[in-house]
Amino acid sequence: MANQKPKKKLDPKKPKFSAYWIYAAIIIIFLGLNLFGDGGFSEPAKTNPAEFKDYLSNGDIEKVEIINRNQARVYLTSEAKEKEIHKKNIEPGFLSTGDSPTYTFQFGDLQNFENDINEIKKENNLNTVVTYDTSSDVIGELFWALLPFILIIGVWIFIMRKMSSGAGGGAGGQIFNIGKSKAKLFDQNTDVKTSFKDVAGLEGAKEEVQEIVDFLKQPEKYTALGGKIPKGALLVGPPGTGKTLLAKAVAGEAKVPFFSLSGSDFVEMFVGVGASRVRDLFKQAKEKSPSIIFIDEIDAIGRARGKSNFSGSNDERENTLNQLLTEMDGFGTNTNVIVIAATNRADVLDKALMRAGRFDRQIYVDLPDLNERKEIFEVHLGPLKKVADELDTEFLAKQTPGFSGADIANVCNEAALIAARKGNKAVGKQDFLDAVDRIVGGLEKKNKIITPSEKKAIAFHEAGHATVSWMLEHAAPLVKVTIVPRGQSLGAAWYLPEERLIVRPEQMLDEMCAALGGRAAEKVIFNKISTGALSDLEKVTKQARAMVTIYGLNDAVGNITYYDSSGQSEYNFTKPYSEKTSELIDKEISNLIEEQYKRAIDLLEHNKDKLSQLAEILLDKEVIFKDDLEKIFGKRPFDKEIAETKPVKKKNSLPVENGQDIKSSDGKDTDEEGELTENDSVNK
Template sequence: MPPIPKKYLIALAAVAALLLGWFAFAAWADYARDGAEKIATYSDLVAAAERGDIASVTFRGDGAHAVTPDGQRLRAVVPVTDDLLKELRGRKIAIAFEEDAGGLVSGTVSVLEKLAPFLVIGLLIGALLLSGGQFLGGSRATRVRPSDTGTVFADVAGVDEAKDELRETVEFLRDPRRFAMAGARVPKGILLVGPPGTGKTMLAKAAAGEAGVPFFTVSGSDFVEMFVGLGAARVRSVFKTARAAAPCLLFIDEVDALAGKRGESNSHSEREQTLNQLLVEMDGIVNGGVNGGEVVVIAATNRAEMLDPAVTRPGRFDRHIHVALPDVAGREAILDVHAGRLRLAPDVCVRTVARGTPGFSGAELANLTNEAALSAARNGRVIVGMADFEAAKDRVLMGNERRSLALSSHERRLTAYHEAGHALVSIRCPEADPIHKATIIPRGRALGMVVRLPEGDRVSVSRAKLLADIAVAMAGRAAEDLVFGPDAVTTGAEADFRAATDLARRMVTAWGMSDAIGYVAHAGNDPAVVRSERTAWRIDEEVRRITDEGMERARRILATDRVALERITAALLERETLSGDEIGALAAEERETEAA
């Protein structure tokens, strides 16, 4: 919540002072009216009446207010009874009844009780006003001054192509006159598209830091409101704030929350109205004049397919920059940036770490570096070694060790056979990725696992590779069945079956790798695509055929190399964790024995 403006604090203090002053005055007035009265009991009042010391009695509220002949006033809390009235009348005492109007204090409290619901509603409205800025539709954009950005292109590694695309925008913000004189116009909007953690937000900050202009950041979800019209008002306010600070950069993170396709099932009138206002505001941005006043909108998303076509067309988000996962050179550059803050041992090879982390994003590499530093600190060291990076990679890939989980000897043996099955089939399938490590130490939610890492970055995947991956996934259950029998298999293969089924279904429905279905795309949830029951049945049959063939392939390999399976299992039971090289040596040793 933003800080409360000073003028509101002054107003609240003035109201509080007025209320306190009024209560002080009311208390004084009540005392002036009733403070001179002497408190008396019921017996005192009756005795005074019998003595003739009472001139008049006024009953008001729950008390009797008496006046003596000499003007002294008495007050007694007494019930109004017939006997008392008869006694007073018999003494020729004047009797009066008045409605208790209460004092100023009680009257004020009564009024406040009646106004309490309205005061509560007013406070809630005030909180809403302050939470959204000066108005409900106020800007939620956070302004970062150029000196506070603290990020330049040199701080962003592994995305050289994206940096080159943004440099032109930076040059325009630095010297708009040069581009305007050539008749060029900077893109109104730049859309950064890529998986999570690839550095899209950091790129936008670096662009602002390089250009030396103010940087406004806001999330797409900040515009989505439950009250109709507030989202559109907030869009207007954000762009008004940005124009007032031009030249500047406006960064909208997770723009798909704001600019999703209209007409979808999750769309509604408020969301569409907010999107329409965004389109209008971007149409109102006029960049390219010689006098400055430029506002460049940079948006980021990892779901570009969810965006409305009106947003991504030229004239709004003119330029689309794909921020991909870094390759091995990019990962090495990212690791150099993060490892530069650590004290590294001589045995640390950043390139080796980069080669062993294919598919890692920049954020995951930063986390890996931090985990390595934590590993060194846990062991009482300030210098980070290669063993710390290996431990960090295992922690990221496989989860935390759960050594406190006690497994029975049978469960431990069954887990070892399960993981040995995965490992052996992976080695015997040349298309499968090499094994990084196998373990029967429980990590995360798994009792054991085999981690495989590709040798390099892969752009596409072959059909042979996919079939090998399915066979490897089925190998754990195949090993359980081979060694313990069909009635002793366990639920440990659930995740394996899910992964194999997903690959097989995508082969059939998305990648055209089934002769029975053909080269037809059936994947996705597009409501315009209607499948017949026969087609759906054939797809299920093809998925079943592919997974069954993968299971048979795994069974053949394990039955043929039963001795290698036993050797790997025994090593896992003895050492609990084996590297890929150790598993490969155990499998090769069996082959060499057979050849001899």
């Protein structure tokens, strides 16, 4: 590349040739011939047969020219041109000649007109000359004859120009470029400011893609030892973890042509368009090699073949995938084109796409840990103009377990909006805590109408969660409890759990017991239960089912898992176990939940006075914190320092799903236990 001769730059002052110049010249010539063909702009004056007879009787007319048997052109004598009556009609026009008619008029029957002329000539003894001529607009007739051919040729040229152009001009040109790639090109002339410094955390993923960038910059460093450039890298991870941001950083760092597009850009309603766009994309990339192609959300075209095609018809997505497989590793493959793809659905991708030689590297982009969240906060706090001095990024990182990079960016933005709404001069610690509550739980609804009895039931429900979690060793430590309605929930309890890499049965059982503490409190205090525990029940049912059917943590079922990491089970119509086993699974799930429910009731029965005291404080303040519980229960004996380490990917692990804000079947708002866990979806 360094030995290439610099291209000649076109002189900006020199006008570029355009085909439209030819069209303009043709139009000007045509107008000129029409305007100047019959004596220029000098047109004879209009008269009528009566005035003509007067002029003829006076001897003013030298010649009469009869055109096409219905029009007369009148030429005056030199003496008549000096008369005042004619002077105003014989003023010379633009490009006019001396021998030009002064008057013209239309007449009726030629025979009667000739008789009138002969009679006047005879009476006045005149020698006026009468001539005959025929005239035709040759150019006009030729133009009308050629007009259909001109239109056809013009339309044909327009279509050819559109089909040969690289990009369609709007909706009209798009039909002719339907098979063209929609990839956006970034090169060294494009202003891409994102670099690896803007990507906080993701150290392992950055190392992998940094090596690809280095290979493109210094290929001889690797080829000297016989290494080959990788064909592709697949970024896999949950939404919002920075996969697309990492690709933007590659575009900013690589300094080579970078084609960016989404997997859905290949999909079109016309058959064969997707494959055509794949061919066109790789053709452009090979012409500009070495280059990088980035395909975001590749699962739109990379789904495993044959899974969803029940009709047996020709599937456009399969054709697109087949073409992509051929282009990435087939005959005539150009090794100087690297494909980077991103997806959060790696389980549905085709095995042929995932093999080495196509995507040599699969880079897992996980949710950030404590240290990485701290770095991400520092990046996103930079754009905020005024931040309080006492703000501690480590504290913020501890308050946001399970948050992705996109969620942290949203927290910073929400905190700035909340501070502006309050009229603060700087974004403070409380603004960030309110932003976390806003994102996790939803907007506060202080004007929601709640009866005193309902409010009391909600207070004891939330106090039950807090009391049981305080008494259990492996339950998450409490942050705060509120009975202010937020989002769809009528109350919430916020916890800050350990970020565990593995979870043991006793830990899961303690979490289930704490989740059932709300319903247990209603049973202990009122001897009644309500629909407010719907989200709690959903959460513990999922956890119990996971223990029995996924993790093999139940003695009766044994060390068996029915979890399918390949995703094939979702297309099966039969269960992977017998009816007898199904009954056993249902029984064990029910036993697990009921045991923890009874355990929660026993704990609350022994601490009924403290539960009531906590509920009364909650009814009075509406929001209570960890300090309030310490005043009632004393110091929690299970608190300990959490040693945080980098997360390690376990291939066959499945996170325990936690509760979500949902509504009960009767349409009433349900209560939520607003846990912040490492596996929680932030948009609860």
